[in-house]
Amino acid sequence: MHSPLSDTDFSFSAVAELADDQRWSTWSSVEKGARGPKPRPSWVVTDDAAVDTELGVLKTGKEADVFLVERAVPGDSERACILAAKRYRSAEHRQFHRDTGYVEGRRTRRTRDARAMAKGTAFGRLVAAGQWAQAEFAALSSLWSAGVPVSYPVQIDGTEILMEFIGADGVAAPRLAQVRPSRDLVEGYFDQLTAAMGVLARRGIAHGDLSPYNILVDGDRVVIIDLPQVVDIVGNPNGMEFLARDCRNVCSWFNSRGFAADPDDLFAELIAQAY
Numbered sequence: 375m376h377s378p379l380s381d382t383d384f385s386f387s388a389v390a391e392l393a394d395d396q397r398w399s400t401w402s403s404v405e406k407g408a409r410g411p412k413p414r415p416s417w418v419v420t421d422d423a424a425v426d427t428e429l430g431v432l433k434t435g436k437e438a439d440v441f442l443v444e445r446a447v448p449g450d451s452e453r454a455c456i457l458a459a460k461r462y463r464s465a466e467h468r469q470f471h472r473d474t475g476y477v478e479g480r481r482t483r484r485t486r487d488a489r490a491m492a493k494g495t496a497f498g499r500l501v502a503a504g505q506w507a508q509a510e511f512a513a514l515s516s517l518w519s520a521g522v523p524v525s526y527p528v529q530i531d532g533t534e535i536l537m538e539f540i541g542a543d544g545v546a547a548p549r550l551a552q553v554r555p556s557r558d559l560v561e562g563y564f565d566q567l568t569a570a571m572g573v574l575a576r577r578g579i580a581h582g583d584l585s586p587y588n589i590l591v592d593g594d595r596v597v598i599i600d601l602p603q604v605v606d607i608v609g610n611p612n613g614m615e616f617l618a619r620d621c622r623n624v625c626s627w628f629n630s631r632g633f634a635a636d637p638d639d640l641f642a643e644l645i646a647q648a649y
């Protein structure tokens with residue numbers, strides 16, 4: 375692992391040599407519209423002089439890997455932030471189980487991209503990975519603006535999303551599945567999650583893969599993650615079923631922690647909000 379930037383002597387000539395696990399901040403090189411919504415949180419480092427340093431892997435998955443990245447201005451400890459970098463895979467061996475079901479009713483605007491995807495070429499797979507990244511970035515952006523507890527999306531660059539890291543001292547916040555909180559906290563989590571699901575329902579969407587594995591616990595608050603597959607409740611023929619499954623997954627965690635939660639009641643309430 376690289377030594378912390380702040381401990382390094384970064385005179386101008388030294389900066390020109392980046393280590394293998396570093397790059398110049400990609401903040402100013404991403405296209406217009408590829409940065410997160412405003413008002414931008416003050417912790418986001420936007421300096422041209424910033425350097426991105428890889429700090430390690432948080433989790434490898436079937437479709438994407440999540441890494442820990444520091445974006446910091448060398449020698450300026452005030453201008454530093456820790457980010458989660460979610461990188462979608464475009465490789466041959468990736469198992470893209472989300473490619474079916476979720477995407478019905480979605481369209482690919484560029485016909486060249488659509489044709490490449492249909493043919494399954496290397497370029498086509500890159501386009502598909504980029505589209506999942508794009509879908510997740512768009513969902514994070516609009517939900518963050520709507521006040522839903524999600525990671526702030528800093529930027530998207532091709533198949534890579536940089537977002538707010540949920541955790542402390544480089545250790546990721548635990549998933550809901552891993553914790554056994556006090557009764558008060560459990561109640562609070564239920565209120566937060568059902569409120570968040572309500573905001574989604576009023577926008578006509580469901581998370582589509584909501585479970586105790588895609589909810590992080592950050593002290594007394596929960597943060598919803600992993601949103602590439604948000605589904606249109608009405609427009610997607612499987613929309614209702616995805617919503618019902620989200621309700622079941624969430625309620626069974628609460629029931630397992632001794633807090634009675636009825637998935638059918640929750641589903642009915644969300645459907646009522648959707649219309």
Ligand SMILES: Nc1ncnc2c1ncn2[C@@H]1O[C@H](COP(=O)(O)OP(=O)(O)O)[C@@H](O)[C@H]1O
Binds near residue numbers: 601
């Ligand atoms: N913003 C984040 N902050 C902290 N940890 C994260 C963040 N995003 C993802 N992770 C970690 O990476 C794991 C995988 O991320 P996720 O978005 O669920 O991808 P997938 O399940 O598709 O691999 C999460 O369970 C969590 O441990």
Ligand SMILES: [Mg+2]
Binds near residue numbers: 587
């Ligand atoms: Mg996940």
